Amino acid sequence: MRRGEGVSSSVGNTVWRSVACGLGATVVLTFPPAIPDGLGREAKAQSDQGRSTETEREPGSGPRIGGDVSIVVETGSVRAEGPSARNCVGSIGDASVAGSVRIRVNGTSSDGRSGCVDGREAAAEGGSPEEPAPR
Amino acid sequence: MNMKLILAGAFALGMSSAAVGQSTGGLAVDVFSGSGAGSVNGPAIGGDFTSDVDVGNVTANARGEGATAVNQVGSASSGAVGGDVDTRVRARDITATAEGKDACAVNQIGSLGGLPC
Numbered sequence: 001m002r003r004g005e006g007v008s009s010s011v012g013n014t015v016w017r018s019v020a021c022g023l024g025a026t027v028v029l030t031f032p033p034a035i036p037d038g039l040g041r042e043a044k045a046q047s048d049q050g051r052s053t054e055t056e057r058e059p060g061s062g063p064r065i066g067g068d069v070s071i072v073v074e075t076g077s078v079r080a081e082g083p084s085a086r087n088c089v090g091s092i093g094d095a096s097v098a099g100s101v102r103i104r105v106n107g108t109s110s111d112g113r114s115g116c117v118d119g120r121e122a123a124a125e126g127g128s129p130e131e132p133a134p135r
Numbered sequence: 136m137n138m139k140l141i142l143a144g145a146f147a148l149g150m151s152s153a154a155v156g157q158s159t160g161g162l163a164v165d166v167f168s169g170s171g172a173g174s175v176n177g178p179a180i181g182g183d184f185t186s187d188v189d190v191g192n193v194t195a196n197a198r199g200e201g202a203t204a205v206n207q208v209g210s211a212s213s214g215a216v217g218g219d220v221d222t223r224v225r226a227r228d229i230t231a232t233a234e235g236k237d238a239c240a241v242n243q244i245g246s247l248g249g250l251p252c
Contacts, residue, residue: 062248063175063211067183067219073209073245074225076192082233085197085240086251088210089229093248095211099219105245116241116251 061094068099074106080118088116174207174243175214183218184211189225197233197240203252204231210243212250220247 073090080087090105092112103112175184186209195204209224224245231240239252 061213063213064215065220065247066215066217069220069247070222071209071220071245071247072223075229075244076227078229080231080240082197082231082238082240084238084252085195085231085233086242087229087231088241088243088246088248088251090244091246091248093246095247097247112246115248116243116246 063095065097069101071103086116086118091115175211177214179215181217184216184220186222192227193229195231195240195242197238199235202238204240207243209245211247
């Protein structure tokens, strides 16, 4: 009888273990499709935020140059149309330069600090060079 | 250290390198944002940044609400260069056009500095 009870008890344990395993498996099988989906969306949102943070910059956060800067630009005409259309040609804007700066645009020296120029500014300065660049 | 990388015919978008860029043809960007030949954005370069770029016409057209068009040639808008920067750009006509609310078009040619867009 004891052996039988033992057998019965063992069978009972096995049944409960099977039920428990089944429930566990059910839980595991039920949740995976939902969890990765949710996590995936969140990861994407975070990634998008990361890219956005990279793209958006604070004013004055231009490149930092440890040495000298030499820029030579030859262009044809330079035109900007629209309130937010700008051309930055041979400019160093908000860049931080430790060494010397030498900039020549179409043969003319510049300190490069005039920054980017929009259509109105170009017109105020008498327009842009119209000669095509030497090829 | 003088980092040099030959970029043959490169109009690669999002290119980040210390570069000698040789390019021919032209650049035209509509609505989306990208960086053009011989430009660096974001990297920290321990040595020199050297860029020599030859392009044709450079045109950035941003049309529509919130549209952004950016051309970068021989330029750096962010990051750090430990050594010297030597960039030469030969381009033909450069045109930026922005039409629409909050539209922004920028051509950055042989320039250092953050982008206005």
